[in-house]
Amino acid sequence: MGFVRRDILNPANALTSTRLLVLPAVVWAMLEHHVVTTLVLLIYSGVVDLVDGTVARHFHCASAFGEMLDAISDAGLFLVTCVTAAAAGYVDPLPVALFLAAGVLNALGRIIHIRRVGRITNFRSYASEVVGGTTFFVLVALLLDFYAETVVWWMAALTMAVVIHDYWRILTLPAPHGDSPCSN
């Protein structure tokens, strides 16, 4: 029981969960077109995303729950910001819908991978990590009207290419016994 509490209630997860807490403020700031406030909140979320792993290692509290919370925070920020951007008129809803649909297909591919492997594990893809790494910049581009439509169409197309590539690997390569390293 203590281990479970330690897995959930620890400094790293407390820090990560603040990324979820700022989401309502992001929505409000975007709807009110408070660009600087939104930018500050996005930068806060990005910085926390960068340091929460280091905090987890420092306090020896890295856990599967923490990884899941981090992934949920990433997805939540991305989903909420994109939908709000479309709703508030920052960008055309069609490319945003395609971009999000590519993200959903990506998540489904990982579920298929888990079913093939027979245990809960993350499907690692270099291309997927590259696209994921651009999330912050895409959100800032939407917020600042930095060729927002072009950026989202471009990222939707590239994400779709990555999804097709990952599905091909998931469905054709032998089920791995461990995750491929993706650290460099």
Place this chain on the structure above:
Amino acid sequence: MFELMAGNHHGAGWMTTGFAIFLWCLLPFTLGLYVTRLVRDVQNFRRADAAARADLSDRLFGWVIAVLIHAGALFLAAHRIAAAL
């Protein structure tokens, strides 16, 4: 020019130009990193056996996607800066 510097439809034109400058300060370095990885893994791919090529092809695809993203972002940033000058 004034519109590009002083405001877009969110009133954030100078920040948009600043973001473009920020991208040109950051992305050339990371682009160099990915091009280096691409060249290295192409060379490794030529020497690798079939098993290693599966992982290397995934890496190569990732680096190509990264280079495409960088090229697109740098082009748009250059367009923005040029329009603001």
